[in-house]
Amino acid sequence: MSKRPVVLVVMDGVGISNNELGNAVKNAYTPTLDELWKTCPHTEIKAHGLAVGLPSDGDMGNSEVGHNALGCGQIYSQGAKLVNESISSGDMFTTETWKELISNCENGTMHFLGLLSDGNVHSHINHLKSLLSQAKKDGVKEARLHILLDGRDVPETSALIYVDEIEAYMAALNDDQFHACIASGGGRMNITMDRYEANWAMVEKGWHTHVLGEGRMFASAKEAIETYRNETGVVDQDLPPFVIAKDDQPVGTIEDGDSVILFNFRGDRAQEISLAFDGDESFDKFDRVRIPKVMYAGMLQYDADLNIPHHFLTYPPKIKFTLSEYLVNKGIRQYAISETQKFGHVTYFWNGNRSEKFDNELEDFVEIKSDVVPFDQRPWMKSAEITDVLVEAILSGKYDFLRTNYPNGDMVGHTGDYEATIIGVEAVDLNLKRIKKAVDAVNGILIVTADHGNADEMYEKPKKEGAALKAKTSHTLNKVPFIIYNRDVTMDEGDFGLANVASTVAKLLELEPDSHWLPSIIK
Numbered sequence: 001m002s003k004r005p006v007v008l009v010v011m012d013g014v015g016i017s018n019n020e021l022g023n024a025v026k027n028a029y030t031p032t033l034d035e036l037w038k039t040c041p042h043t044e045i046k047a048h049g050l051a052v053g054l055p056s057d058g059d060m061g062n063s064e065v066g067h068n069a070l071g072c073g074q075i076y077s078q079g080a081k082l083v084n085e086s087i088s089s090g091d092m093f094t095t096e097t098w099k100e101l102i103s104n105c106e107n108g109t110m111h112f113l114g115l116l117s118d119g120n121v122h123s124h125i126n127h128l129k130s131l132l133s134q135a136k137k138d139g140v141k142e143a144r145l146h147i148l149l150d151g152r153d154v155p156e157t158s159a160l161i162y163v164d165e166i167e168a169y170m171a172a173l174n175d176d177q178f179h180a181c182i183a184s185g186g187g188r189m190n191i192t193m194d195r196y197e198a199n200w201a202m203v204e205k206g207w208h209t210h211v212l213g214e215g216r217m218f219a220s221a222k223e224a225i226e227t228y229r230n231e232t233g234v235v236d237q238d239l240p241p242f243v244i245a246k247d248d249q250p251v252g253t254i255e256d257g258d259s260v261i262l263f264n265f266r267g268d269r270a271q272e273i274s275l276a277f278d279g280d281e282s283f284d285k286f287d288r289v290r291i292p293k294v295m296y297a298g299m300l301q302y303d304a305d306l307n308i309p310h311h312f313l314t315y316p317p318k319i320k321f322t323l324s325e326y327l328v329n330k331g332i333r334q335y336a337i338s339e340t341q342k343f344g345h346v347t348y349f350w351n352g353n354r355s356e357k358f359d360n361e362l363e364d365f366v367e368i369k370s371d372v373v374p375f376d377q378r379p380w381m382k383s384a385e386i387t388d389v390l391v392e393a394i395l396s397g398k399y400d401f402l403r404t405n406y407p408n409g410d411m412v413g414h415t416g417d418y419e420a421t422i423i424g425v426e427a428v429d430l431n432l433k434r435i436k437k438a439v440d441a442v443n444g445i446l447i448v449t450a451d452h453g454n455a456d457e458m459y460e461k462p463k464k465e466g467a468a469l470k471a472k473t474s475h476t477l478n479k480v481p482f483i484i485y486n487r488d489v490t491m492d493e494g495d496f497g498l499a500n501v502a503s504t505v506a507k508l509l510e511l512e513p514d515s516h517w518l519p520s521i522i523k
């Protein structure tokens with residue numbers, strides 16, 4: 001009989017790098033992780049670029065593609081790549097949805113809402129440019145941009161680079177037939193892009209800003225960004241909302257007869273605002289005050305089972321043959337737990353962007369409510385609370401396969417606070433010790449891995465030698481650890497990535513891996 005259960009821990013944002021400087025993984029005190037690394041079969045696996053279905057190896061990994069790959073054992077072309085292809089082939093602009101969006105706003109305005117950067121995690125500025133120029137070609141007369149400033153997938157204070165770039169692009173398009181400009185915006189962690197219902201108030205603020213045109217008014221996005229930076233010192237992702245106005249009138253509220261495109265391709269932070277636009281009278285997450293009759297579409301469909309949103313421009317990858325479905329078919333009892341910020345990562349992303357369970361009897365999902373605070377102030381987050389409940393589940397004997405995600409390396413890493421991130425990584429280590437003890441008690445197997453790097457590089461590479469250090473808030477291109485505890489196995493030779501983990505889990509459960517999956521990491 002195989003050892004049971006298998007417990008898999010994703011240490012979100014914990015990558016491997018040999019650099020000392022600003023490496024909050026290496027410089028954290030992590031006795032448990034160090035011991036596991038020293039005494040157990042382990043390797044480093046790829047978590048970025050082509051290995052997870054991104055357009056190029058220059059693309060850092062992220063939670064969506066990382067958990068998709070972990071949970072399905074295959075490499076699918078991901079949103080970033082699918083949208084590139086659909087735009088460059090022109091397919092996007094022959095879809096019924098695009099045509100309807102265009103004809104719907106014949107006498108109105110086309111609005112583009114989304115994350116303005118080239119981070120390629122949630123969106124890409126090139127996609128927005130293509131949408132703008134095609135809209136003009138297809139006869140749209142008025143276009144308005146509602147921009148979310150990034151600084152989380154790109155350098156911390158880079159917003160003006162992208163604002164200048166898109167304004168120059170619009171200036172070149174604008175003529176007596178067509179007029180496009182920025183109408184509103186704010187930092188992505190301040191408005192609109194909440195996820196997993198952690199904080200609907202963010203979405204409500206976004207609605208007031210983009211749709212109703214309520215909020216502090218400025219003559220330009222640049223003025224808004226510079227003013228807020230001077231007044232508050234906050235970085236891009238946290239910038240407060242702003243409305244662009246002329247003669248005290250917002251230049252681009254969203255009105256009946258308009259069309260709205262959310263140009264983000266990634267789903268977690270796109271769902272709530274989509275529900276607000278698509279929701280009928282029964283929508284009760286906040287008071288929308290005025291509900292404009294618009295045609296709304298997403299760049300992708302963010303949840304195909306739940307049909308969010310109703311209209312979309314690109315089909316999402318149809319992720320099939322997931323590990324969860326396979327295990328359900330074998331009668332394996334599964335358990336997934338994290339705190340709110342990463343709950344959907346171990347459920348929705350893990351299961352191929354499906355929020356629903358495959359089997360209500362065999363699967364249990366547990367969410368520990370995240371705090372709504374800047375995580376540099378609470379770098380331990382809910383790691384102890386997750387562990388309390390997970391340890392009970394391990395000891396209960398009710399489950400054969402359990403998975404969890406500790407968000408700390410990533411969520412604290414994104415704040416750019418090096419010292420706090422070290423504490424975040426140490427909190428994960430402390431909890432690993434407790435998990436390990438529980439696994440020992442039942443003679444199970446523990447897998448420790450990560451979905452991509454983040455905490456492993458907390459400073460931007462200095463442009464010149466001796467230049468002042470600048471906090472780095474984004475993910476990294478580094479590999480991640482893969483460790484197996486309490487099972488004497490031999491790692492196979494090869495260049496492995498996250499998509500090799502599903503087969504490995506199956507093998508540890510003494511099951512034949514699904515033939516669609518990439519091979520196991522162990523012999």
Ligand SMILES: O=C(O)[C@@H](CO)OP(=O)(O)O
Nearest residue numbers: 062063064121152153410
């Ligand atoms: O916070 C997020 O949305 C992304 C970064 O854009 O991080 P992760 O992929 O780790 O969820």
Ligand SMILES: [Mn+2]
Nearest residue numbers: 012013063451
């Ligand atoms: Mn992640």
Ligand SMILES: [Mn+2]
Nearest residue numbers: 013410411414
């Ligand atoms: Mn992240």
